[in-house]
Amino acid sequence: MKYITKKAAYFIIIIYICLGQVYGQQSVRDQEGNYLVCEKMPEIKGGLKALQKKIRYPLQAKSLGVQGVVYVQFIVNEEGKVEKPVVIRKLGAGCDEEALRVLKKVKFTPGYDKGKAVKVRFTLPVRFML
Numbered sequence: 001m002k003y004i005t006k007k008a009a010y011f012i013i014i015i016y017i018c019l020g021q022v023y024g025q026q027s028v029r030d031q032e033g034n035y036l037v038c039e040k041m042p043e044i045k046g047g048l049k050a051l052q053k054k055i056r057y058p059l060q061a062k063s064l065g066v067q068g069v070v071y072v073q074f075i076v077n078e079e080g081k082v083e084k085p086v087v088i089r090k091l092g093a094g095c096d097e098e099a100l101r102v103l104k105k106v107k108f109t110p111g112y113d114k115g116k117a118v119k120v121r122f123t124l125p126v127r128f129m130l
Helices: 006-023 047-054 059-064 095-105
Strands: 035-037 068-076 082-089 111-113 116-118 120-128
Touching (some): 068 095, 095 120
Parallel strands (some): 035 120
Antiparallel strands (some): 068 120
């Protein structure tokens, strides 16, 4: 077996580092300057289970047997607070309003890009199941 020389080893390391920077995750922003993708995306403190525990199934939805998913888009600011929540896919029967209510109570860890907390536009599916 041949041994790799020091020069070859350094060359391989440099290539690996360069390719990692070129093909690594790129940050993407929208027209307003909010990140759509960043190095560390926001996360719900306690996970999706924490969100589901706060949901009170709307009486109208329960009586009509409505089930499904409400998609809510919002911005997680630098402190991890929700700003400008908007329902982008409705379910009706009170589920949309409940998703917005619960979302305002949930706390997030903020998103980070290059070690700095940033505003991130986020879309979250909120599932309603009987």
